[in-house]
Amino acid sequence: MALEHASVRDDLIEGDGHTASPRWGLALVVIGGLALCAALLTIDNALVGVAYDDAMYVILARSIATGEGFRYLNVPGHPAATHFPPGFPAVLAAISSVAPEFPDNVVWFKGLNAVAHCASAVLVARLVRDRLASRRLGIALGALTAISMPLLILDAMVLSEPLFLALLVALLIAGERFVDEGSTPRMAAMLGACIGAGALVRTHGIVLVPALMLPLLLRRRWLETITLALAALVVLLPWQLWSAAHAGDVPPPLLGHYGSYAGWWLRGYSAMGPSMIPATLARTSAATVSMLASLTSPFRDPLSRVITVAALAVVTMSGTAVLLRRAPVTVLFLAGYLAIVLLWPFTPARFVWGVWPLLLFVAAAAAWTTARAERTAHALVRSVVVIAVAWLAIGYAAYEVRGVRGRWWRSIAAAESPRISAGIEWAAANALPGEVLASESEGATYLYTGHATLPIVSFTTERYLRVRPVQREAADGLGPVLDAYPVRTVLVGTPRTLDIARVLTTGPRPRLAPRAAFRDGAAFTVLPR
Numbered sequence: 001m002a003l004e005h006a007s008v009r010d011d012l013i014e015g016d017g018h019t020a021s022p023r024w025g026l027a028l029v030v031i032g033g034l035a036l037c038a039a040l041l042t043i044d045n046a047l048v049g050v051a052y053d054d055a056m057y058v059i060l061a062r063s064i065a066t067g068e069g070f071r072y073l074n075v076p077g078h079p080a081a082t083h084f085p086p087g088f089p090a091v092l093a094a095i096s097s098v099a100p101e102f103p104d105n106v107v108w109f110k111g112l113n114a115v116a117h118c119a120s121a122v123l124v125a126r127l128v129r130d131r132l133a134s135r136r137l138g139i140a141l142g143a144l145t146a147i148s149m150p151l152l153i154l155d156a157m158v159l160s161e162p163l164f165l166a167l168l169v170a171l172l173i174a175g176e177r178f179v180d181e182g183s184t185p186r187m188a189a190m191l192g193a194c195i196g197a198g199a200l201v202r203t204h205g206i207v208l209v210p211a212l213m214l215p216l217l218l219r220r221r222w223l224e225t226i227t228l229a230l231a232a233l234v235v236l237l238p239w240q241l242w243s244a245a246h247a248g249d250v251p252p253p254l255l256g257h258y259g260s261y262a263g264w265w266l267r268g269y270s271a272m273g274p275s276m277i278p279a280t281l282a283r284t285s286a287a288t289v290s291m292l293a294s295l296t297s298p299f300r301d302p303l304s305r306v307i308t309v310a311a312l313a314v315v316t317m318s319g320t321a322v323l324l325r326r327a328p329v330t331v332l333f334l335a336g337y338l339a340i341v342l343l344w345p346f347t348p349a350r351f352v353w354g355v356w357p358l359l360l361f362v363a364a365a366a367a368w369t370t371a372r373a374e375r376t377a378h379a380l381v382r383s384v385v386v387i388a389v390a391w392l393a394i395g396y397a398a399y400e401v402r403g404v405r406g407r408w409w410r411s412i413a414a415a416e417s418p419r420i421s422a423g424i425e426w427a428a429a430n431a432l433p434g435e436v437l438a439s440e441s442e443g444a445t446y447l448y449t450g451h452a453t454l455p456i457v458s459f460t461t462e463r464y465l466r467v468r469p470v471q472r473e474a475a476d477g478l479g480p481v482l483d484a485y486p487v488r489t490v491l492v493g494t495p496r497t498l499d500i501a502r503v504l505t506t507g508p509r510p511r512l513a514p515r516a517a518f519r520d521g522a523a524f525t526v527l528p529r
Helices: 002-014 022-040 053-065 087-096 106-132 135-146 149-155 161-181 185-199 203-218 222-245 252-258 261-296 302-326 328-343 349-354 356-370 379-406 408-430 442-449 461-465 470-484 495-503
Strands: 436-439 487-492 512-518 521-526
Touching (some): 022 106, 022 149, 053 087, 053 442, 087 106, 087 161, 106 135, 106 149, 106 161, 106 356, 135 356, 149 349, 149 356, 149 379, 149 408, 161 185, 161 203, 161 349, 161 356, 185 203, 185 222, 252 261, 261 328, 261 379, 261 461, 302 328, 302 356, 328 349, 328 356, 349 356, 356 379, 379 408, 408 436, 408 442, 408 512, 436 442, 436 470, 470 487, 470 495, 487 495, 495 521
Antiparallel strands (some): 512 521
8 A cells, every 4th residue: 555655656756657748758758869869880891700690680681582492591401490489580671672682681680679769768767666666766667778788799699689679678668568567369369369379489489478467377367367368379470380390491400590599498308307497507607697798897806896796686675675566467478488598508798788778677676766755664675675776787887988998889799700700701802602501600600701600519508517528519510510511612711610520531531621720710621521
């Protein structure tokens, strides 16, 4: 009851969370303009392929746009694509109808990111205003989203995260209102279909289904629950049937990069057994905490990082307690989403950055509760939360300043482009027409040279959890690729892949012979068997 009275007081002070006003509309315009300007700074013609997935999205978009269907055009035989969901490539394909020429259309693709970034900032402001009944906090978090460095880093590449975030926040706004206010089965069907469409942009979006179903079930809204779930299933079913029908289109060494996500995880579990789960949790949780501490610690010394981790725990618990009452769908989505991230044997940074404003929302809720009239009965608890929020705010502000000064949105391209472009330049100058290449950046190599390309390493869960001998990498990855496809040249650009290639130059029946060295890499000729 106290919470309801406080909400009424806040509405009287700031205006009802759902009621429009000229000042609020102007604030949203300013937030959108700030976000658009920030995102436009990230648009350039930098190499596509620096994040690996970005090249694959462009390849799949080209396949759709040219009428080839949903296929990996870089792989000989053009097998059906079952790894990446088709939503984002389909949007890129639509843009390609206006700007078909690569790499000129990269700027257009990144323009989509800028628009999505703008929408995300505005929608985050609306979500916070709706849930916390505070326009001031909504404006603050919307503006913070507009300039968030993790988002700008993603905006600088042709990745699905910016579009997904905009769709996600819009669905959270609709979902929270749907749970609070009630509606009709027709609206439940529309919401479920939209969630299914969001999951076709990024698979993690499917978590929204149980995140909405649970509050509906607790309210005994059976028909709406079933309708929402069925609508999402109807939208997703064709993609699942396509993936199942084409699960065996690529040979085993390519399944990690080109097969389904679920199949990749299950193969890892089959190979490593139950020990894969605790090993994954230990590594991903440590990496996630370390990353969050790096983003929010005011100082870089070990003691400050310990204090930061403690502050993160305090703010997370405080903010989650508030949002469980005021934004249950958002909390349930974050819980499910982060559970997948922690159970996924892969670097968690990109997954966490993709929902960064929602984590800021949790911190904002912790700050919000300390400023309410119905303050925590125990003054010491409230003081601890205030100090924790202030500590993290100072640390994150320092991170943002460092990021702007260093133009960190260019950091990934600056680090990866020289290595990738060296292999591309060599292939363009020396590879014969129609020659099949193996490369650790096979997507980029295909896009910029037109040669059919294949990966060098086999992408498995074990590669993230264990350091494997190069002999095994060669035996499990490059060797089987050479057996399955008529590769003539292997291009390497890192010490690790160079060592893998060198393994196959030795032994009684070598598979490779050194061909040429070039800037940041080397080429090997595949020997006949």
